[in-house]
Amino acid sequence: MGKNVNLRSKDWQFLMILACTLLISISMESASGSNGQLTEFHYKYKCVKQCSNPDDLIFCADAAYKVALLGSSARINCSDGQTGTKKRTCETSEAGVKFGEVEDFCVSHQINNILQSAQNSTEVAKQLPTLVKSLANITENLDNTTPGNLAASLDILKVFSSANVKSVSESTVETFLSVVDSLVDDSALTAWTSVQNEKNDSSSELLKSIEGFTRLLSPNNQTFNIIKPNIQLKGIKVAPGKNYDIEFNDIKIKNKSITNTVYMDKSNLEKLNKDSLVMSIALPTMNDILKEPPGSLKLNGLVMSTTAENSNVSIKMYFMPLDTTLNQSSAQCVFWKLETGKWESYGCKHELSGSSVICTCEHLTSFSLLMSKEAKQLKNTQTFNTITKIALGVSLASLIISILIEAIVWMDVTKNKTSLARHIAILNIALCLLALDILFIAHDFLKPKNLKCTAVIFCLHFSFLALFFWMFTLGLLLLYHLVFLFKELSRSFMMLTSFSLGYACPLVISVSAFAYAHIRKQYTAMDKCWINKEILYLQLIFTYVPLAIVGINFFITIFAIVKILRPGIGEKARNNLSEKNSVKKILRCIIILTPLLGLSWILGFMLLDKFSHDALRYLFDILNGLQGFFVLLFGIIMDEKVQAALKKRILSKTPSQKSLTATNSTSSSNTY
Structure with missing residues (x-):
């Protein structure tokens, strides 16, 4: 060629x-x-x-x-x-x-023989202790650091952990952990890299196998310990009036000796059945096996897993950081989410105690500590949360005042079709935003995957979309009156179009998304009461429908500015004074239309980029947290008709006005 x-x-x-x-x-x-x-x-x-x-x-x-x-x-x-x-x-x-x-x-023929035997679940249940012992003997005498033998051993452990048996002895669990000990040894780290390149969830499968098999333990004593070089298990049988206080002493990680503590108070243990097991497992070498999150955060604590019959109990852990050069204020308490193979932080909070970090979490699984050389991002600070709460409080109060004012002046400000259309849109924007703020606050207090959570998230999703569709409706009304200056819409057509766009469209979208996702049990997130952002079509609906509306409203605003700048028929060229007036009009136009048409949400879509700056997050939360206040200020109070109607109402309540009204009333009655 x-x-x-x-x-x-x-x-x-x-x-x-x-x-x-x-x-x-x-x-x-x-x-x-x-x-x-x-x-x-x-x-x-x-x-x-x-x-x-x-x-x-x-x-x-x-x-x-x-x-x-x-x-x-x-x-x-x-x-x-x-x-x-x-x-x-x-x-x-x-x-x-x-x-x-x-x-x-x-895969060696010895390990392959056990793997083939493990395919028969009945035989596994009958001969589980024997098979575990055989695998332990093989891994002790055979090079188990090759990727093939490692991957096959992980598959065998997975089968063992799901065996159909009621319990296993402490000696069998110890033998099982001796196999794990060899698999997570430093000598096997290179093999782990190859295995994880072939199968991403290998480390998660190992943690599942360890948790699953140790749950079968039937110990002889009230407390029990199994200590291996690369794994330690400590636990208790639940007894009335006793706390759970386990300490892992002098664990060596990268030539550093650390001590970590796991604690559960008796009030939490009372949620568990008497004589049920609570156990914690320390895995020093898992720091090198589990993937670190992208960015500057580093895994900086011992990996510890705690299990009990009920995982929805609170736990407190005392972590000693491995690298003391990392910024302590950047500490995050995290757990390894087995389903996704990622570190997550929800349900956990931390506090600093000298050189240690105390993690308190509302559930049980595998935990560790993330830290970086940089200070903690602004979005995770108490200041950020306080600003958000204050902004939401101001917005809620402003929206209630807005609705009350609209109710007071409604008859006075809706006498023509244009004003009626505008105030219908603004009133419904206020109602949707009020509902959205209330539901946003409420979802934080609900547990995931229950009926109340699902109902709140559906209503929140609908209110969110309805808010944007009403802002879209207001934008279209503005565009219509800019293009067709002297042509009014019929009242019936305007009402039908507004409410169809404002409520019918978001209702159809919300119900369709809910029906499709709920049937597949994908509508809400597994870990918190929120819409499931991991499902692509839900993420697209929740993100790109509002984005499209904001984009259209942005161009409507640009069109409005152009109309302001364009000279009217018969007007002369602008002098410097008129140019200054034009600038003022443009600024006024932008300030008024930004909250009413949702233009500040552009910042929110910019935050979809995970590398966005924290200052942008502050600005977005302040502007959108105060959107209700801006609707009150620019949409209602600055409206001259509203001002006149309020003035009329206030004056009608003054003593002189009341006296005049009474006199007129008496005169009228004397006439008849």
């Missing part, structure tokens, strides 16, 4: 690789050196010279692993009675493009 041929198509790439592979196979024997290996140069020369443009087709080649494109892998079957494959990845290095180190995903 010529030099100018561009092989971007996947089909052509496949054909070229196939042709190159055949070419290499044919020339293998004649081109091999004394060691039977073709040189990389020879492969590249033959394929590139005869098959493609070097810039379009970069690959690695080897006599055993054949050919693989840059970034992809090649595999060969295992030998010596082992199952699985060996893998090499084509990658770039200082020496150029070449195959990386061999990743051994071969």
Whole structure:
């Protein structure tokens, strides 16, 4: 093929690789050196010279692993009675493009035999202690640090933890933990990297297996301890009037000795049945296995898992930070969410106590500590929460006042169609925003996945969309009157259009989303009372429908500004004074329309970027927290008709006005 041929198509790439592979196979024997290996140069020369443009087709080649494109892998079957494959990845290095180190995903025949036996759930239930002992013997005498043996052992532990047995002895649990101890040893960390590249949830599966199997424990004594180099288990049987106070002493992590404590008071233990188990497990090496969150936060505490028959109980943990150079004010108490394989912080709070961090969480699972060199972000501070609460309080009060004023002056300010349309829109914006604020406050007090939470989230979703659709309605009314200056809408058409847009559209969207998601049990989040943002279509509805409305309202505002700047028919060119007046009109237009058309929500959509600055978060929360106040100020109080109507109402209540009214009334009665 010529030099100018561009092989971007996947089909052509496949054909070229196939042709190159055949070419290499044919020339293998004649081109091999004394060691039977073709040189990389020879492969590249033959394929590139005869098959493609070097810039379009970069690959690695080897006599055993054949050919693989840059970034992809090649595999060969295992030998010596082992199952699985060996893998090499084509990658770039200082020496150029070449195959990386061999990743051994071969499974020994001893481990494979146990894995095959584990497929029979009945046999597993009957012979569980024997099978656990057999696996422990194998892992003790066999190199278990290869990716293949590690992955197979994890699969076996998963089967053991879900075995259909009522309980297991303390000795069997100790044997099980000895297997875990070997799997999480420092010598296996390289194998863990390979396994996690193949299967992302491997570390979560191990934690599930440990929690699941230890729950089967039937201890002989009131307290029990199992200590291994890389894992420690301590626990108690629940007894009336006793606290749960477990201490992990002198645990070595990265050459540092630390002591952590787990505490549950007796009021929490009273929620559990007598003689049920509460146990904590410390895993020093899991810090290097569990993935750290992106960004500057680092895992800076011992990984500890606590289990009980009821996971919805409060727990207090005392963490000693591993790296004391990290900023203590940046501390976050986190837990490993098994379903997503990520660190989360909801349901947990922290306080500082000297050099230690005290974490209090409302549920049980695997916990640790995140810290960074930087101070904690503003959004997590008490100041931020206080500002948000104050803004919401001001907004709620303002919205109630707005609705009361509208009720007082309604008959006076809605005498023509244009004014009626405007005040209907503003009144409904105030009502939707009031409902939204109340529901937003209420959702914090509800537990996830119950009927009350689902009802509140549906109403919140509907109120949120209705707010934007009413702002959209107001924007369309403004646009209509800017374009058709002397043409009024009929009252019936205006009312039908406004309420259809304001309530019918968001109702259809909300009900459709709810029905579709609720049937699949996806509507609310698993961890908190909120809409499930992990479901794409819910996220799109909750985010991009309002975004589209704000975008349209933004262009309507631009159009309004252009109309202000454009000279009227017969007007002369503007002088400096008129230009200053125009600037004032533009500023007035922007200030008034921003809260009424929801333009400040543009900042909220900018916050979808996770790298957005905290100052932007402050600004967004202040502006939108005070949206109710701005609706009162710019939508109602600054309206001249409202001012006149209020003045009329107030004057009608003054003593002189009352006297005049009484005199007129008497005169009228004397006439009849």
